[in-house]
Amino acid sequence: MMPAGTPVTVLGLGLMGSALAGAFLRAGHPTTVWNRTRAKADDLVARGATLAESPAAAIAAAPLVVVCVSDYDAVADVLDGPLDGRVVVNLTSGAPSRARALAEEVARRGGGYLDGGIMAVPEIVGTAEAVLACSGPRALYDAHESTLGSLGTGLHLGDDPGLSATHEMATLVLMWSMLDGFLNGAAILGRAGVPATAYLPIAQTAIEMVAGWLPDYARQADDGIYPADDGTVDTHLVAMAHVVEESESLGVNAELPRLLKALAERAATAGHGASGYVALVEQFRKP
Template sequence: MPEVTVVGLGLMGQALAQAFLAEGHATTVWNRSAGKAERLVAQGAILADSVRAAVVASPLVVVCVSDHQAVRAVLDPLADVLAGRVVVNLTSGTSEQARETARWASERGIGYLDGVIMDVPQGIGTTGAVLYYSGPQAGFDLHEPVLRSLGGATTYLGADPGLSSLYDMATLTMMWSILNGFLHGAALLGTANVPAATFAPAVAKGMATVAEWLPGYAEQIDDGKYPALDATIDTHLAAMEHLVQESEVLGVSVELPRFVKALADRAVAEGHGGEGYAALIEQFRRPIATRG
C-alpha cells in the first residue's frame, strides 16, 4: 500500500496515523517526544529516529502540529528532501498563513496541500469525518485514495491553498454564534429555574428550522437582493429590543443581544429596514472603521 508519514503525534496526529494504519498503509511517524508513538508502533507504525528520516520514508508527508510557526520550524531545514514530495498540512491557521506556507513550498519544488479537520480525534477514520483540502489539484488527485482513509467526507475545494482555512474560520464563527446563543438562552431560563437540559431539545428543534432557511438566505446573498419573505429587519429589531430589555430586567448579560441589535440598527440606518434579515450580510462585509 502507498506509504505515508505523519509528523506530529498529539491527539489528532495519533488519530491520523491510526486511520492510515487501519487502511493498511505503511505509516512512518515522528514526534519530538518519541513516547507518544508507542501505541502506534504496537499497531504497526514505523518510528523514525529523526524528522528527516521520517520525511525520506514516504512520498506523502502529513503534518499536524500546534501552529504554522511550528510547521515551518520543522520543515524549513528539510527543503532538500521534501522536494518532489507532497506535504499535506492539517495544522490549524489562517488563510494567509496557508498561502504563505504554500508559496514557501512552491519555491522549493515541494507539493503542498492545506487542509482542515472538521471533527474530533475520535471521529477520524469514520464515514462521518469531514476534511477539506485546497491547493494544487495534481497533489490532491495523486494522494486522494490515501487521504480518504481519514474520513468519508473528503472534499477538495480548489487551487487556492487558503480556501480550506477560510472554510474552517467560517465554520468556527457559526459554531461559536450558535453556542453563545444557547448559553445566553440558558442563562435567561435559569432565572426561572429551568434546567439547561430542558432547554436543549427546544434549541435543537429551532436550529433545524433555521437550517432550512439557509439555502434561501444564501441565494439572496449571492444575488445581492434581500426580499422580506417572512419578516423585515424592522420587525426583527423590535424583537431584539425585547431581548435586551428581558436580559436587563433578569440581570443577565446584555452584551450579546446588544451586539445583535447594533448590527440591525446600522442596517436600518443605511436603509435596509424593509428588507429581509439576509441584508445584514452587508454589515459583516466591511470593518467597522469603514462604516458611515
C-alpha cells in the same frame, strides 16, 4: 490515482495527529510517525507504525507527508530537509496568508502542497462522519484523494491553498455564534429555573430550522437581493429589543443581544429596515 497501501508520514502526534496516524494504519497504509515527545508514538508503534528518529527521516520515508502540529511556526520547524517529490498536507490551523507562503516555500524546495482542516473530533477520524476539506492544486488532491479518504469524507475547496484556512475562520465564527447563542439562552432560562438540559429539544429544533433556511439565505447573500419572506429587519428589531430588556431585568449578561440589535439597527439605518434578515450580510462585509 495512488494505489491502496501508499506509504504515509504523520508529523505531530497530539490527539488529532495520533488519530490521523491511527486511521492510516487501519486503512492499511504503511505509516511513519514522528513527534518531539517520543513516548506519544508508543501506542502507534505497537499497532504497526514506524517511528522516525527525525522529521527529515520521516519525510524521506513516504511520498505523502501529513503535518498536524500546534501552529505554522512549528510546521516550518518540522519540515526539515529536502522535499523533492513529496506532497505535504498541512492540517495545522493558521491564517490563509501563512498557508500561501508555506505553499510557495514547499514548491521552492521541490514539493507539492495541500492545506487542509479536518472537521471532526479525534474519535471519529477515519469514518465517513469526519470531513477533510483541502485546498491547493486539484491535480495533487486527485492524486492522493484515495489515501486521504482514509481520514474521512474528502472535499476539495479550490486551487488557492489559503481557501481551507479561510473556510476554517468562517466556520469557527459560525460555531462560536451558535454555541454562544445556546449558552445565552440557557442563562435566560436558568433564571426561570429551567435547566439547560430541558431547553435542548427547543434549541435543537431551532438550530435545525435555521439550517433549513441556509440554502435560500446563501442565494440571497450572493445575489444581493433580500426579500422579507420571513419578516423584515424592523420586525426583528422589535423582538431584539424585548430580549435586551428582559435580559437586563433578569440580571443576565445582555451583551450578545445588544450586539445583534446594534447590527440590525445599522442595517435599518442603511435603508434595509423593510428588507429580509439576510441584508445584515452587508454589515459583516464592512471593516
